[in-house]
Amino acid sequence: MSQNIYDDPGFFDGYAQLPRSQFGLDGAPEWPALRAMLPELSGKRVADLGCGYGWFCRYAREAGAGEVLGIELSEKMLARARELTSDDRIIYRQGDLERLDLPAQSLDLIYSSLTLHYLPDLAPLFSAAHRALKPGGWLVFSMEHPIHTCPSVQQWVSDSEGRRSWAVNGYQAEGRRVSNWLADGVVKYHRTLGATLNALMAAGFALRHVDEWGPSAEQIAAQPALAEEAERPMLVLVSAQK
Helix, strand or coil, rough: CCCCCHHCCCHHHHCCHHHHHHCCCHCCCCCHHHHCCCCCCCCCCCCCCEECHHHHHHHHHHHHEEEEEEEEECCCHHHHHHCCCCCEEEEEEECCCCCCCCCCCEEEEEEEECHHHCCCCHHHHHHHHHHHEEEEEEEEEEEEEEEHHHCCCCCEEEEECEEEECCCCCCCEEEEEEEEEEEEECCCCCCCHHHHHHHHHHHCCCCEEEECCCCCHHHHHHHHHHHHHHCCCCCCEEEEEC
16 A cells, blocks of 8 residues: 555645645646646536545535546545535545556546655556546646655755756666655655656557746746746646546
8 A cells, every 4th residue: 555644644644734724726826727628518427536635626616517536545636635625526545556547438627636656656556547547538636756855865065156957867767766755754756757658658658748848938937936936837737637
């Protein structure tokens, strides 16, 4: 089973303080770019893998989706999602994405935000997603960029003149990484960008768009703290179609 770090009380409490937890999709600076990659949702059947508080599930219904399934490993996250949701067309289900099992050709869109870097192997999930989508269906997801995940210690370093750079090492050495973010011992998995995209294509998907996301000048002007995110890609956003 995947590590269930979100049920760690310290991690969950820390995560609850993040802007994306307090303000939902509007608190996620990559959301406008990710939203632009989505297909038309009116009348569609949608699944959100790693749904967290259910922000995207509720957005999809507001955008006209007919039915939405949110799958989440964390009981604490599911409890919060249910507290925030009053819609019988949204169903939340506890599930481990390493063992994803969805009915064949039952969905129009599978979405996932900042979850897939917790999985040791993406091939089974991509195969299960491809099987679950109707012909022409979409898989749209975000994950931590491999430039962000690769170092054994994720940190900025400064040169003799005080210029900061992101430490990049071990890029080709795919596998387990442990960081102390919100709690000690958070396990994530690094893989090259090519490995992720090739796994998608091997599962039968056609790539439609890849965005090595960085904030816009307008976003930086509004939130100066985002400036460092323009120095290296922290996230990669991908859309693919069956």
